[in-house]
Structures are given as C-alpha cells and as structure tokens.
Amino acid sequence: MWIYEKKLQYPVRVSTCNPRLAKYLIEQYGGADGELAAALRYLNQRYTLPPKVIGLLNDIGTEELAHLEMIATMVYKLTKDATPEQLKEAGLEPHYVDHERALFYHNAAGNPFTATYIQAKGDPITDLYEDIAAEEKARATYQWIINMSDDPDLNDGLRFLREREIIHAQRFREAVEILKEERGQKKIF
Amino acid sequence: MFTTRKQYEPYISPFDPCPPIRVKTYVTAPNLYVGFQPPNLPQFPLREALMKGTLWQVFYDPYYSPYETKGKGDGS
Ligand SMILES: [Fe+2]
Numbered sequence: 498m499w500i501y502e503k504k505l506q507y508p509v510r511v512s513t514c515n516p517r518l519a520k521y522l523i524e525q526y527g528g529a530d531g532e533l534a535a536a537l538r539y540l541n542q543r544y545t546l547p548p549k550v551i552g553l554l555n556d557i558g559t560e561e562l563a564h565l566e567m568i569a570t571m572v573y574k575l576t577k578d579a580t581p582e583q584l585k586e587a588g589l590e591p592h593y594v595d596h597e598r599a600l601f602y603h604n605a606a607g608n609p610f611t612a613t614y615i616q617a618k619g620d621p622i623t624d625l626y627e628d629i630a631a632e633e634k635a636r637a638t639y640q641w642i643i644n645m646s647d648d649p650d651l652n653d654g655l656r657f658l659r660e661r662e663i664i665h666a667q668r669f670r671e672a673v674e675i676l677k678e679e680r681g682q683k684k685i686f
Numbered sequence: 687m688f689t690t691r692k693q694y695e696p697y698i699s700p701f702d703p704c705p706p707i708r709v710k711t712y713v714t715a716p717n718l719y720v721g722f723q724p725p726n727l728p729q730f731p732l733r734e735a736l737m738k739g740t741l742w743q744v745f746y747d748p749y750y751s752p753y754e755t756k757g758k759g760d761g762s
Binding site: 507633636637639640643644646647652656657658659660661663664666667670671674680 | 713715716717720721722723737738739740745746747748749750751752753
C-alpha cells in the first residue's frame with residue numbers, strides 16, 4: 498500500500514500562459530518514456546526480480562508517480578485558463594475536441610498511452626537494462642523540452658525531474674552490479 | 687575527474703539549405719563514470735539537496751537551455 502502526502506515532490510511554478518508548453522509536457526505524461534510508463538514498468542517488474550533489487554524498483558516506481566503528479570500540475574496550470582483560441586494557436590484543438598481541458602494519457606503527437614511502451618521480460622539483466630535505457634530516454638526528453646521552453650520557472654521544475662532521472666539510472670546501474678555478484682572481490686578479468 | 691558534455695563537428699555540405707550548426711553537443715551524465723557509488727562521497731546540505739534533486743555532489747549535473755541563458759547554455 499501507499500501513504501499519500503498531499504504535496505508535490507518539488508514546487509511547480511509556471512510563469513507564462515503558454516499552452517504550447519503543455520503540448521510538449523504531455524509527452525512526459527502519457528508518452529513512451531514518460532512518468533506513467535516508468536511507474537508502471539518498475540512497479541510491475543519488481544515482482545520477478547531477485548530480492549536484493551526489488552526494494553529499489555519499489556522506491557523508484559513510487560517516485561515516478563510523484564513525478565507524474567508534477568507533470569500533471571504543470572499541464573493543468575498551463576491550460577486551465579487558456580481560451581479555446583489560445584488552445585487552437587497551441588495546436589491543442591484536437592485535444593480540446595475530445596477532452597476539453599481534461600488531462601489525458603497520450604503523447605505530444607496525440608497517440609494514446611499503450612502498455613506496449615513497457616516490457617517485463619522476467620530476465621533480471623534484461624529488465625534492468627531496459628530500465629537504464631528508460632531513464633536515459635526520459636533524461637533526454639527533459640533536455641529537449643527545456644530547449645523548447647522559454648519559461649524559467651517551469652524549466653526549474655524540469656531540471657529537478659531530469660536530475661532525478663540521472664540518479665535513477667545510477668541506481669539501476671548499481672543494481673546490475675549487485676546482480677553480477679562480483680562486487681568487493683578483487684578479481685582481474 | 688570527468689566532463690559531462692562532449693562535442694563533435696558534423697559534416698557540412700556546401701549545399702545545406704539552412705545555416706549549418708557547426709558544433710553538436712551531447713550529454714555524458716555522471717552515472718556513466720562513477721560505477722557502484724563508493725562510501726563517504728561529499729554531500730550537499732540537506733535543504734539544498736532537496737532542491738537540487740540529489741544529495742550527492744558528484745551526481746549533480748544541471749541542464750540549461752542554450753536559448754534560456756544566453757551564452758551559459760549547453761548549446762546544441
Ligand atoms: Fe525516473
């Protein structure tokens with residue numbers, strides 16, 4: 498089970514009314530390398546990994562849900578007061594027609610979220626390598642969104658999320674080392 | 687130590703339609719270099735760590751848009 502804390506992991510501030518940024522950010526909400534995909538991937542894989550690394554996937558998977566909430570808050574703030582005209586200018590009219598201002602799990606191009614974005618192979622090294630790749634992809638996506646965004650407050654939050662991806666990738670790399678079981682032994686290959 | 691930004695010069699054709707980007711930059715994050723985290727690495731003060739996204743100085747590698755901070759950005 499989880500215990501919910503009614504606050505964000507990092508404060509989300511948005512300084513400009515720019516619904517176009519919401520269109521980019523939705524990639525990290527319902528996209529292939531987004532926070533939903535990350536949370537579902539780790540929280541599902543954790544059952545069939547060796548016990549030594551289950552806790553790691555549990556912790557990171559949980560944190561991804563907190564990231565999902567930050568992205569949702571950003572998207573919501575960027576769109577909640579935008580006029581249909583502004584949403585149209587931002588290229589969000591297909592979204593508006595289907596969802597009005599509601600959030601939805603799709604990527605920046607409008608493709609709905611699908612479980613085919615994630616995998617659970619049951620082979621520990623395979624799954625951890627997918628997880629490392631997923632973190633690097635998420636890190637890169639944040640870089641491209643930061644490049645496209647001219648909102649310094651929003652970018653501050655995105656920088657925090659990107660830093661967390663670096664840490665997650667580091668911990669997954671360490672998990673691989675743990676499973677290799679050669680750590681601490683002086684061996685020359 | 688290591689650097690977390692690398693550069694290369696892509697091929698430029700005399701017939702490129704747009705003004706060429708002469709130098710491309712990419713990120714090589716700290717997690718590529720540290721391996722299994724050794725004990726007793728330097729930490730940030732706790733409040734600062736909460737805002738930076740990591741307790742460990744070695745893993746802190748912020749990314750700025752080249753368009754956001756003129757001259758100070760990552761450039762690519
Ligand atoms: Fe992550």
